[in-house]
Amino acid sequence: MNPELSVVVPMFNEQDVLPLFAERLRPVLDGMNTSYEVVCVDDGSSDDTPTILQRLRREWPQIRVVRLRANAGHQAAMSAGLARSLGSWMVTIDADLQDPPEVIAEMLDVAKREHVDVVYGVRTDRTTDTAFKRTTAEGFYKVMGKLGAGGAMNAADFRLMSRETVDAVLALPEQNRVLRLAVPHLGFPSAEVGYKREARAAGESKYPLSKMLKLTLDSITGVSNAPLRLATWFAGLGFVTAFLVLVFALISKLTGHSITGWASTMVAICGFGAFQLLCLGILGEYVGRLYVAMQARPTHYIAYDSLETPTTGSQDLRR
Template identity: 55%
Template sequence: MGTDLAGEITLSVVIPMYNEEAVISGLVARLRPVLDGLHTEYEVVAVDDGSRDATVALLTAQADEWPQLRIVRLRRNSGHQAALTAGLHRARGRWVVSLDADLQDPPEAIAEMLRLAQAGADVVYGVRADRSTDTVFKRQTARAYYRLMRRIVGAELPAQAGDFRLVSRDVVETLRQLPERTPVYRLLVPALGFPSAEVRYVREARLAGETKYPLPRMIALAWDSVANFTAAPLRLATWLGLGSFLACLALIAFGIVGHLRGVTIPGWTSLFVAVLLFGGVQLVCLGLLGEYVGRIYATVQNRPTFHVGSDTAEDQPATPELSNTADRPAAPEPEANAGRPVAAVRG
């Protein structure tokens, strides 16, 4: 089905990509029939996150045969969340779906997501009901991550919901107004409190290629999640300082009692241990404080988290934009709610 991308668009599908040449043909072969079957105006926003392989060339070849496919290129590798931000900011649909290119999250669920959105949900989460295709380590670390995040963000965070979701235009515009420099959307979107629903699915094995979330990136995501949503590490520094103070008092009392009793205390050993103990605690506290000061410094600098090099939907090269201040076309008027009531809507 053909459509004029300059006209009104109902659905945008944002797909961050980094060195995904092995999955592009399979992704298009599976995604396009799903979207064509919706019988609605749509676009696919493929965000190339500075790939070094043939990802862009393959996308360009596919765009020749698929007019709804847009290619947004970032000038350098900025990370998955930054690429997702670039796609969300440039998507023009009334509803926007974020989808990874590896097909672990099934595109067939988009139809049900759109139905729930048209029935009144501003956010529809894709929830992984079965992760048996993941390794045991991946499942256990994911379970621990979501347990921790639910304690931080609240019970409104769906367990096992990643970045496969649908959001309305109202949610997109709200996200754009937030000053987040390193957004973690799987936590940020639930924290907004928009009415939501869930679509459960079985997580599949990666189509091809290698995962773009190895252990170091998983750790970085966990830290960003904690640092963006809670000051608990700073409180930990406070408790460590208090504990050190109490330990110091205890050592002073011990020294005084020993002196009054005439007990000889080896001075070098106690001094050495005390210096190591208190010095270590101070370094930990300074490190935690430094992490937050660094985030404040980065925010004050207000440097862009991504630069768009080109967009095939525009006649001229795109100008660099900030992730929280980008200009965009006016959003279309919300469509009246239609369809039957949503059984799984929250909020």
């Protein structure tokens, strides 16, 4: 029989925090009086994460290990876990213990009591984050809100979803799917549960500035075409500026106050060049997304699933 609850945990090189995570998660799930599975998606880890997962699986039969053949990224690993989960309800949570597992029971209770499809974990207290992290996160959610993205403020990837919600998300044709934006876009009935964001229990963050920037770019281009309109406005502003410069040059020439020199010319050239490059860059991002969508390449490959493949058997390859 399929379990009622699936807990999907994407992880990459989490050998330091993994035992601590299992130590906190298991009592929570065992005390919920419901059948469950813990789908641990190993996103191509190069440390001892696979070994620790196999050891935990022998001690904790509800653990299910799904290993990807290569590192596919946080969002792709999460989608892989959701696609293979069997539960009627699914929770996505990271292994770093910044999102407390104890909130899972409250999420499931709220979903059943209020008859909603999605329960977002909302970070009401982020004092453990750095000032830079808090500022950039607040700016991200505000920008997404201005672009028309739904969802709760400070709700990242800690959420509970119904089977119907997950099926709808996985049916979306997007290649670079950002779940924190794709799920609210569906508009399914939802609720929120607040919690205090904790410091990482061990190990190092797997989301450096470069990945944060990539996530932001994927989010912006995936949720709205407003940047394209921004490029159009920049182009119009460039034409207006060019016209004003032309009028100024003609008046200066007629009044005998024309200024010779290369500084003003270079400023104008650099300004227009910057506008053009910005517009081309924005257009390129959207063209790139179309190119990736037309290729329709799988975002990940499954190397091993403990539910289907014996530990000593051959490995399969799945999309």
